[in-house]
Amino acid sequence: MQLKNKTSEFWNNRSKTQKVLMISSFAAIIILITVISIFSSSEKMVPLYKDLSAEEAGQIKEELDAKKVPSELSDGGTVIKVPEEQVDTLKVQLAAEGLPKTGSIDYSFFGQNAGFGLTDNEFDMLKVEATQTELSNLINEMKGIKNSKVMINLPKDAVFVGEEQSTASASIVLQMNPGYTLDQSQVNGLYHLVSKSVPNLKEDNIVIMDQNSTYYDKSNGDAGSYADSYSSQQGIKTQVEKDIQKHVQTLLGTMMGQDKVVVSVTTDIDFTKENRTEDLVEPVDKENMEGIAVSAEKVAETYQGDNAANGGTAGTGDEDTTGYAQTDENSENGNYDKSSNKINYEVNRIHKEIAESPYKVRDLGIQVMVEPPDAKNTASLSTERQDDIQKILATVVRTSIDKDSQDQELTDEEINNKIVLSVQPFDGKVSLDTASEKSSVLPIWVYIAGGVLLAAIIVLIIMLVRKKRSNEDEYEEWTYETPQEPINLPDINEEESETEETVRRKQLEKMAKDKPEDFAKLLRSWLTED
Secondary structure, eight states, X not given: OHHHHHHHHHHHTSOHHHHHHHHHHHHHXXXXXXXXXHHHHSOOEEEEEOSOOHHHHHHHHHHHHHTTOOOEEETTTTEEEEEGGGHHHHHHHHHHTTOSOOSOOOTHHHHHSOOSOOOHHHHHHHHHHXXXXXXXXXXXXXXXXXXXXXXXXOOOOOSSTTSOOOOEEEEEEEEEOTTOOOOHHHHHHHHHHHHHHSTTEEEEEEEEEXXXXXXXXOOSSOTTOGGGSXXXXXXXXXXXXXXXXXXXXXXXXXHHOGGGEEEEEEEEEEOOOEEEEEEEEEOSBTTTTBOEEEEEEEEEEEEEETTOOOSSOTTOSTTOOTTSOOOOTTOOSEEEEEEEEEEEEEOEEEEEEEEEOSOEEEEEEEEEEEOOSSTTOGGGSOHHHHHHHHHHHHHHHHHHSOSTTSSSOOOHHHHHHTEEEXXXXXXXXXXXXXXXXXXXXXXXXXXXXXXXXXXXXXXHHHHHHHHHHHHHHHHHHHHHHGGGHHHHSOOHHHHTTSOHHHHHHHHHXXXXXXXXXXXXXXXXXXXXXX
């Protein structure tokens, strides 16, 4: 009754606004507790199997329902979900039961269904089906391939000895993972795998394509060379442009700000691969164009006396006969001199075998757009700063272009023609604040729950403060009334004249007031004795 009276008094003393606020807070707390309990008690569903066919999903759903396991289907029936704590157990149980059943036949079929009831045609059909399944499983293990379908056509064996044997053929459709493309080495390996898995199957009789009708042809060249296909060359070109663009973007972004610069790079790459042999002969002394003297021979002949032979070569005089020496009967004393000097020189003989790799940058163009510090004022970017940017870009172009591909060194004017610098405001620039706001959007129920929780906390704080104040008021009243109790007690001088019976009666009254339970026990004991 005291609690009821205090509650009624507390409620009646509150204003209308306070009553509405208290009721709303109480209802919000109840709703919040209910929502939290619902979310906490609900089971978290996670995928058990993905990318299921309608047949497989139906088989697994039927088995789960028989086991009384809650399940959900999503993504058009291709994904089946079960409670998180049962995923591992269910996978093992379903695998032991042979689920999911794909409907395809592999080599295990022959061990499980061996018998004498199969005809030759049925056996050949099952063998082809099993080969297709096993080959598809092998292809699915390759990186980037999500799924595959294989169709094999095996010819019949020749009946006669001289009859030409027909060749087999195969068609493969690949389902690639998003954003993944097979390189040439993987394609060549795929052709080799299929050819060696099927008897009498040549690589020319294999057709491979993906879900986007893109054909993959086998290359007869070097499988590891990037220049084998157009796609590989474009990939190298894109990578070179991306590296240069990233370098320039980082450099200018540090100077102007990352959101103030946009860079675009275009290149011309030389993919020519050259192997050549050179045999060169060079002088040792390049200044005098002389080699090293290996051997020298110097001969000198002198003759003096009568009838000395004429100097020079016989038969070469004006009046001589060719090849015959002239005789002079009237010749007298004469002189004969002959000298010769022979020197053998050795030179440098150089043999070079040169293999020049491809991927040389023959030409390069850089386009840069810069937003001035004050987007609305183009003149806020000084001319000196523009010249600095132009010099930086010129250095990048000069060092990136291959020197051997140019007949002569590029002039400053030619380099500047390969650079485009534009200073203008970026009207189409995406605001980072807007992007962050969009990325941080939360569901509306989060805001509602947060608001309710905040209101409940505020109400609880207010109630605690008021309760504390009311306790302080009661404490003040108690401390005020306590000193008044001795006033009602009899005087000490009067206690001496009281009898023993009066004192016991007062003690019993005090005991009944202070300790009613002990007093009740005492009364029971008295009544029992009586």
